[in-house]
Amino acid sequence: MSNQKKHLAVLASGSGTNLQAVIDAIKNNKLKDTEISIVISNKLNAYALERAKKEGINSIFINPSDFKTNLEFDKKIVEVLSNYCIDLIILAGYTKILSIELINTFSNKIINIHPALLPNFGGKGMYGQNVHKAVLESNTKETGCTVHYVTEEVDAGPIIAQRKVPVLSNDTIETLSNRVLQEEHKILPEAIELVLFNQKALQNTYNT
Numbered sequence: 001m002s003n004q005k006k007h008l009a010v011l012a013s014g015s016g017t018n019l020q021a022v023i024d025a026i027k028n029n030k031l032k033d034t035e036i037s038i039v040i041s042n043k044l045n046a047y048a049l050e051r052a053k054k055e056g057i058n059s060i061f062i063n064p065s066d067f068k069t070n071l072e073f074d075k076k077i078v079e080v081l082s083n084y085c086i087d088l089i090i091l092a093g094y095t096k097i098l099s100i101e102l103i104n105t106f107s108n109k110i111i112n113i114h115p116a117l118l119p120n121f122g123g124k125g126m127y128g129q130n131v132h133k134a135v136l137e138s139n140t141k142e143t144g145c146t147v148h149y150v151t152e153e154v155d156a157g158p159i160i161a162q163r164k165v166p167v168l169s170n171d172t173i174e175t176l177s178n179r180v181l182q183e184e185h186k187i188l189p190e191a192i193e194l195v196l197f198n199q200k201a202l203q204n205t206y207n208t
């Protein structure tokens with residue numbers, strides 16, 4: 001059976017709670033017939049690497065300063081990924097912008113999770129706490145999270161799934177980001193399942 005499994009690669013730069021959500025969904029059989037082949041990080045101290053180790057998942061730190069250009073760094077990523085039969089790459093809190101070469105090598109096989117309701121609060125500079133700060137400053141009553149395909153334009157690829165989250169009047173960046181993160185942990189495994197096993201539903205729902 002195991003050779004029929006879908007293989008994921010997860011790229012993460014931070015604490016890796018979204019990685020953990022995917023690990024847990026696989027363990028709990030919510031995400032079936034799927035395994036994480038490799039976790040890659042551009043940050044030595046990313047806790048995501050620790051989480052992978054604890055779960056016995058292959059992991060690797062690739063140091064950006066070992067490469068002259070972003071393209072060379074991404075070529076290394078492609079080289080590492082070529083050792084596995086990767087069906088889908090998940091950007092889960094990955095801080096580097098991908099080169100077009102990496103995107104094209106895995107055309108339609110890279111998805112990202114973003115902590116806002118795209119196309120709102122997306123694009124260059126809109127990452128991490130910056131997103132929630134901008135949401136709070138805008139006085140909007142609603143935010144959320146989005147899983148989308150990665151294309152050359154940052155945060156602008158086709159949307160796979162979204163979940164709304166209320167913004168409360170006494171929210172701080174911390175309370176709001178925590179509330180959004182809870183939903184990210186639910187939506188990411190669901191979106192992975194949709195992409196891997198339910199392309200038809202995906203096309204019917206989002207490509208109209």
Ligand code: GRF
Binds near residue numbers: 013018114184
């Ligand atoms: C999440 O909010 C995700 O949407 C954003 O970066 C954060 C990563 O959190 N891209 P974690 O590392 O998964 O805990």
